[in-house]
Amino acid sequence: MTEKEQKQIYENWLMxxxxxxxxxxxxxxxxxxxxxDLFQEISIQLWHSISSFKAESSPVTWIYRISLNTAIKWGRxxxxxxxxxxxxxxxxxxxxxxxxxxxxxxxxxxIQQLDEIDRSLALLLLDDFSYKEMANILGISESYVGVKxxxxxxxxxxxxxxxxxxxx
Amino acid sequence: MKFEEMKTIWxxxxxxxxxxINEQAMHNLIQSxxxxxxxxxxxxxxLMVVVNxxxxxxxxxxxxxxxxxxxxxxxxxAWMFGTAFFLLASRVRRIGASKxxxxxxxxxxxxxxxxxxxxxxxSFLGRxxxxxxxxLVALGLWDSGKSMWILAAFxxxxxxxxxxxxxxxRIYEGRKRELENLKSxxxxxx
Numbered sequence: 642m643t644e645k646e647q648k649q650i651y652e653n654w655l656m657x658x659x660x661x662x663x664x665x666x667x668x669x670x671x672x673x674x675x676x677x678d679l680f681q682e683i684s685i686q687l688w689h690s691i692s693s694f695k696a697e698s699s700p701v702t703w704i705y706r707i708s709l710n711t712a713i714k715w716g717r718x719x720x721x722x723x724x725x726x727x728x729x730x731x732x733x734x735x736x737x738x739x740x741x742x743x744x745x746x747x748x749x750x751x752i753q754q755l756d757e758i759d760r761s762l763a764l765l766l767l768d769d770f771s772y773k774e775m776a777n778i779l780g781i782s783e784s785y786v787g788v789k790x791x792x793x794x795x796x797x798x799x800x801x802x803x804x805x806x807x808x809x
Numbered sequence: 810m811k812f813e814e815m816k817t818i819w820x821x822x823x824x825x826x827x828x829x830i831n832e833q834a835m836h837n838l839i840q841s842x843x844x845x846x847x848x849x850x851x852x853x854x855x856l857m858v859v860v861n862x863x864x865x866x867x868x869x870x871x872x873x874x875x876x877x878x879x880x881x882x883x884x885x886x887a888w889m890f891g892t893a894f895f896l897l898a899s900r901v902r903r904i905g906a907s908k909x910x911x912x913x914x915x916x917x918x919x920x921x922x923x924x925x926x927x928x929x930x931x932s933f934l935g936r937x938x939x940x941x942x943x944x945l946v947a948l949g950l951w952d953s954g955k956s957m958w959i960l961a962a963f964x965x966x967x968x969x970x971x972x973x974x975x976x977x978x979r980i981y982e983g984r985k986r987e988l989e990n991l992k993s994x995x996x997x998x999x
Contacts, residue, residue: 680994798815
């Protein structure tokens with residue numbers, strides 16, 4: 642594959658699937674500094690992954706796999722919070738111009754409280770991936786996915802019920 | 810409460826991007842990276858030219874004044890002058906090429922990427938230039954009958970220098986990737 646072809650695929654991926662990457666960034670990184678950093682890290686890993694991407698597999702599944710693995714590894718890095726002083730920082734990535742549904746903010750906060758694998762499963766579940774696809778992306782067995790998903794669903798639904806009661 | 814409700818909340822973000830790109834911040838970042846890259850390139854280029862000319866002249870002078878017949882030292886001196894000339898020619902080409910970029914954000918970014926590409930190439934050549942220089946020094950030392958310990962010390966020194974240069978080269982590659990990544994962000998904001 643030539644560098645030009647690689648660039649073309651990369652740009653196409655980022656244009657078409659940026660919403661997916663944004664979701665992962667939002668679920669794994671809290672502050673704007675971290676979100677900028679994680680977004681950059683995922684973009685770099687996606688670039689490197691192009692050479693091993695097989696055209697017959699789905700780009701969504703591939704991008705999810707690379708992005709989630711990167712986010713999990715990034716989360717384990719100890720130095721991710723070392724940034725420049727806040728007054729010097731101007732973030733390239735910024736919150737979307739329209740305010741988002743506060744319930745979505747709340748949902749992200751709940752997802753962020755899950756451990757790193759459960760967080761990945763929650764994202765995949767909400768994005769309608771099958772158990773088989775989830776198992777494939779995360780490299781775990783389908784039956785384990787099933788057990789985990791049931792637990793996550795229950796946990797999130799119970800929190801949502803509490804949230805709704807408080808809202809009322 | 811049903812899972813479907815959560816799904817509806819989740820899907821609401823499909824119509825609205827979670828993040829946007831702050832173009833002013835991006836332009837500032839690009840300009841600061843470009844200036845930094847230009848400054849480092851300029852300084853290291855000039856430094857390398859001066860070092861090669863001084864070292865080449867020194868080696869040549871020592872050989873001529875001492876009436877030394879060590880061919881490897883003459884070759885080393887010639888190689889250093891050649892390196893200095895090559896660097897000067899590359900510098901002239903680089904400065905000439907920098908004029909083709911316009912002063913828009915994309916132009917600045919492309920210039921920054923071009924400087925970064927030059928830095929990557931420059932550090933790569935610098936790293937492997939150690940090989941002929943190291944070999945000529947080692948051969949020169951061997952030819953002049955210096956002890957094996959001195960020869961071994963020089964070889965170890967050149968290996969360490971090569972290793973350190975590889976580390977520097979990877980830093981430049983990382984900077985180039987960062988800039989390419991910024992370009993993708995810029996393209997995404999369109």
